[in-house]
Amino acid sequence: MADLRRIYSEADEARHQAVLRRVSSAEQALAKRARQRRRAAQARALKRMMIAAAVIVAAAIAWGVVIGPIGQMGFLAAAVALVLSWVAVITVSRVPEVNVEALGQSDLPQLPERTGLWLQSQRAALPPPAVQLVDAIxxxxxxLAPQLATLDPREPAAAEVRKLLADELPDLIQGYTRVPESMRKADRDGLAPDRQLIEALGVVDSELARMSSDLASGDLQKLATQGRYLELKYRDDGTV
Structure with a gap:
């Protein structure tokens, strides 16, 4: 009997390690993409600031040519307008905080990006192996984002994607974070909450890969009708 438990334990550990190996490089790739997005956002903000400055300078010059010298007060007004326009550009360019309620209200093409931003905000509350899986997701x-841009939101396939990203995945993370930290590593019903979370995130990771493959092949019917379940769900007490 002890040998049988040992075999099951070793098999479970091997499956767990296989999942982690599959996503070991995901954090670096995700960090690279995050840097690219930040640089692109900074470039867009800088471009808008330059355009605003050019418009204000052009307006000041036009005033001087058509009406007369702008004078000291006009120069001060132009400087204030320039500062205000730059503040407005920076404010608009800032990435807004995403919460679970916002995910449910997101348009389908925006849902992957917003879900990704929300997941990044949850990293600090997760164990390191789960963080690796979150990065892979x-x-x-x-x-998935560009694939959803062309998907009709009225399609049953769109409802399946929305259910996973806006409901099931947030429910999984929130269920885990409600478990007291002192209980997350303790075995309950044969599996600790930490391990439950890792296994469930592995299911989500595989499910997203399947969805992307189905969308790429145009097989919307398969995406909409294939049975899909998260193997591990959480209640408030962390049990399945």
């Missing part, structure tokens, strides 16, 4: 969301 983030990469798949980056791949």
């Amino acid at each position: 983030g990469l798949k969301l980056d791949t």
Whole structure:
């Protein structure tokens, strides 16, 4: 009997390690994409600031040519307008905080990006192996986003994607974070909450890969009708 338990334990550990190996490079790739997005956002903000400055300078010059010298007060007004326009550009360019309620209200093409941002905000509350899986999921969301841009939101397939990203995945993370930290590593019903979370995130990771493959092949019927379940769900007390 002891040998049988040992075999099951070793098999479970091997499956767990296989999942982690599959996503070991995801964090680096996700960090690279995050840097690229930040640089692109900074470039857009800088471009808008330059355009605003050019418009204000052009307006000041036009005033001087058509009406007369702008004078000291006009120069001060132009400087204030320039500062205000730059503040407005920076404010608009800032990435807004995403909460679970916002995910449910997101348009389908925006849902992967917003889900990814929400997941990144949850990283600090997760164990390191789960963080690796969250990073892998983030990469798949980056791949899924352009595919959803052309998907009719009225399609049953769209409802399946929305259910996973806006409901099931947030429920999984929130269920885990409600478990007291002192209980997350303790075995309950044969599996600790930490391990439950890792296994469930592995299911989500695989499911997103399947969804992306189905969308790429145009097989919307398969995406909409294939049975899909998260193997591990959480209640408030962390049990399945």
